[in-house]
Amino acid sequence: MAFTNVLENVKTYLFKTYSGDTSKMLLHTGTFAWITSAAAQIFGIVNNDKVSKEQKKFLIPQEMADAAINILSFYFVTKSIQNTTKKLASSGKIITKDIREFCVDNKIQHTKIKGGDKTDIGKAILKKIDDIKATIKINEENAIGTESDVKKLQGNLKELNTFYDEKYASFESGVKIVGSVTGAVLSSNIITPILRNPIAAMKQKSSMAKDKGQNEVILPAPIILPAQNRFGIDDYKSKVMAAPRVITGGSMRV
Amino acid sequence: MTITVSPARINTNASNVRNIASTGRSQNASTPAFKGRVWEVKSEGLIEKINWLGEDFSSAMQRLVSGVTALMTQPFFDLNNKKTDEKTRVTSTARTLGKIIAGTTTGVLIRQICVALTKKYTQNENTEKYLLDKKKKAASEIITDFSAHKNLQKLLPEGMKNASYREIKAYRGAMGTFAAVVVMLGTNFLIDAPVTTYLTNFFVKKFTKTSEPQKQLAVEGGK
Numbered sequence: 486m487a488f489t490n491v492l493e494n495v496k497t498y499l500f501k502t503y504s505g506d507t508s509k510m511l512l513h514t515g516t517f518a519w520i521t522s523a524a525a526q527i528f529g530i531v532n533n534d535k536v537s538k539e540q541k542k543f544l545i546p547q548e549m550a551d552a553a554i555n556i557l558s559f560y561f562v563t564k565s566i567q568n569t570t571k572k573l574a575s576s577g578k579i580i581t582k583d584i585r586e587f588c589v590d591n592k593i594q595h596t597k598i599k600g601g602d603k604t605d606i607g608k609a610i611l612k613k614i615d616d617i618k619a620t621i622k623i624n625e626e627n628a629i630g631t632e633s634d635v636k637k638l639q640g641n642l643k644e645l646n647t648f649y650d651e652k653y654a655s656f657e658s659g660v661k662i663v664g665s666v667t668g669a670v671l672s673s674n675i676i677t678p679i680l681r682n683p684i685a686a687m688k689q690k691s692s693m694a695k696d697k698g699q700n701e702v703i704l705p706a707p708i709i710l711p712a713q714n715r716f717g718i719d720d721y722k723s724k725v726m727a728a729p730r731v732i733t734g735g736s737m738r739v
Numbered sequence: 740m741t742i743t744v745s746p747a748r749i750n751t752n753a754s755n756v757r758n759i760a761s762t763g764r765s766q767n768a769s770t771p772a773f774k775g776r777v778w779e780v781k782s783e784g785l786i787e788k789i790n791w792l793g794e795d796f797s798s799a800m801q802r803l804v805s806g807v808t809a810l811m812t813q814p815f816f817d818l819n820n821k822k823t824d825e826k827t828r829v830t831s832t833a834r835t836l837g838k839i840i841a842g843t844t845t846g847v848l849i850r851q852i853c854v855a856l857t858k859k860y861t862q863n864e865n866t867e868k869y870l871l872d873k874k875k876k877a878a879s880e881i882i883t884d885f886s887a888h889k890n891l892q893k894l895l896p897e898g899m900k901n902a903s904y905r906e907i908k909a910y911r912g913a914m915g916t917f918a919a920v921v922v923m924l925g926t927n928f929l930i931d932a933p934v935t936t937y938l939t940n941f942f943v944k945k946f947t948k949t950s951e952p953q954k955q956l957a958v959e960g961g962k
Contacts, residue, residue, distance in 0.1 A: 493896065493897060495917075496894060496895070496896040496914070497896040497897070497898070497899075499910060499913045499914050499917060500895075500896045500899050500902070500906070500910050500913075502913070503909055503910065503912070503913035504899075504902070504906040504907075504909045504910045504913070505906070505909065506909070507793070507796065507909050507912055507913075510798070510909070510912055510913040510916060511798055511801050511916075514798055514913075514916040514917060514919075514920055515798070515801070517920050518802075518846065518919075518920050518923060521920065521923055521924050521927050522842060522846075522923070522927050522931065524927070525927030525928045525931050525932045526838060526927075526931070526932060526935065528928060528932055529931070529932030529933065529935050529936050530834075530936075532932075532936075533936045533939070533940075535936075535940050535943075536830065536939075539827075540826070540827050540830050543823055543827045543830075543831065544827075544830065544831065544834060547831060577777060578776070578777055578778065579777075579778050579780065580777060580778070580779050580780070581779065581780050581786050582779060582781070585779065596777070650903070650905055654793070654905070655789075655790040655793035655794045656786070656789055656790055656793060657793070658792075658793030658794070659788075659789035659790055659791070659792035659793030659794075659796075660789060660793075661793075662792045662793060662796050663789070663792060665801070666796075666801060666804055666805075669801060669804075669805050670804065670805060670808045673805055673809065674805070674808050674809045674811075674812040674813055675812060678812070678813050678816035678817065678835075679816060682816060682817065682820040682822060682823075682831075683822055685823075686820065686822035686823045687822075689823060689827070
C-alpha cells in the first residue's frame with residue numbers, strides 16, 4: 486500500500502514537472518545519471534588489478550576530477566545555454582513566419598517594446614487562452630452575448646490552443662533542446678577533459694612525492710670537523726691502543 | 740457582448756521584425772522600439788527539424804549524441820596531455836575510450852528500453868487518436884474503451900488519464916528516463932564498470948602492441 490502511494494506521488498510529480506518541458510527532464514536526468522556513473526567508474530578503477538598502483542594514483546583523481554567537473558559543468562553550462570536559447574525563442578529573437586504572423590493577427594506581443602514588459606510569446610499565448618476561458622465563464626454565468634458570440638470565443642480558444650500545441654510549443658522546445666544538446670556536448674566533452682587532466686596530473690605528482698617521502702630513509706648529513714679536531718685511525722692506534730688497560734669485572738676493555 | 744481580453748501593450752507592427760535571414764541586414768533599422776536582431780527561420784526543412792527536436796528528441800538520443808561526440812574529442816585531450824608520463828597517458832586514453840563505449844551503449848539501450856516500456860503502460864484515447872491520424876494503427880485496432888484495458892494506463896497518474904498526447908509523450912520520456920537512471924544504479928556497477936575495465940585493458944594492450952614495433956623501427960632507424 487505504501488509502495489503504491491509512493492509510486493502514485495512519483496508519477497504525479499513527474500507528470501507535473503516534466504510533461505510540459507522535455508529539456509528540463511534531459512537536464513535533471515542527465516545530471517543524476519552522471520553522478521551514479523562516476524561512482525561506478527571510481528569503483529571500477531579501484532578494483533582493476535591490471536592497473537598499477539602508480540597509474541591508479543592518476544586515474545582515481547582523474548575520475549574524481551572528471552566527476553566533479555562533469556557534473557557541475559553539465560548542470561550549469563547546459564542550464565545556462567538552455568535558458569539562453571529558450572529566451573531567444575520566447576522573446577521572438579528566433580521566430581518563424583507562422584509564429585510572427587499569428588502573433589500579429591492575434592495581437593500578441595512578439596518583439597520588445599521600449600519601456601514595455603518583457604516579451605514572452607509562450608506566456609502571452611497562455612495568458613490569452615486563460616483570458617478567453619475566463620470571459621466564456623463570465624459570459625455563461627451572466628448570460629451575456631449571443632450564441633454566435635460564444636461560438637466565436639470558443640473558436641478563438643480552439644485556434645489558440647491548437648497553435649500553441651502544434652506550432653509554438655514544439656518550436657520553443659526544439660530551440661531549447663538545441664541549447665540542451667550543445668550544453669551537454671560542450672560541458673562533458675570539451676570543458677571537462679580540458680580541466681580534469683591538469684588537476685589529475687597535479688594530484689598524481691603530489692601523491693607520488695608523498696609516497697617517495699615515506700619510503701626513503703633520510704640519512705643525516707656528515708659532520709666535517711676542523712683539521713685539528715679530526716681523529717684518524719693512526720690517532721686511534723697511537724693514543725687509544727697504547728693507553729694502559731683497566732681490567733673490570735668483565736672482559737671488556739674500557 | 741463583452742470581451743475582456745485586452746493585453747495591455749501589444750505591438751502589432753509586423754514591420755518591426757528586421758529580417759536578417761533573408762537580407763542579411765536590417766530592413767527597418769529606424770524602428771525605435773526594437774533594438775536587437777531577429778532571426779526569422781525561413782527554411783521549412785529547418786523548422787521541421789527544430790519541431791522534430793521539440794517533439795521527438797529523447798534522452799536516449801541525447802546520450803547517443805553525447806557519446807559519439809565524446810569519442811571524437813575526449814581521447815584527443817587525453818592523448819595530448821603532456822602533464823603526465825607516456826604510460827599513464829596511454830592508460831588514460833584507453834580508459835576514456837572504454838568508458839565512453841561502455842557508458843554510451845548501456846546508457847542508450849537502457850533508456851530506450853525503459854521509455855518503450857513506459858509507452859506501453861501510458862495509453863489513452865488521445866494517444867490512440869494520434870496513432871490513427873499518423874496511420875500507425877488501423878481504425879479496427881484502435882482502443883476506444885480503456886476501462887477494459889486498465890493495465891495500459893498503469894503508469895499514468897490518477898488525475899491525468901485524459902491528458903493530451905503532447906503531455907503524455909513528454910511524461911513518457913521523463914518517467915522512462917527516471918526508471919532508466921534507477922536501473923543504471925545497478926548496471927553501472929554490474930555492467931559499465933567491468934566492461935570499462937575489460938575495454939581499458941584491451942585498448943592498453945592494443946596501443947602498446949602498435950607502439951612497440953614503431954619504437955623498434957625508430958631505434959633501428961637511429962642505428
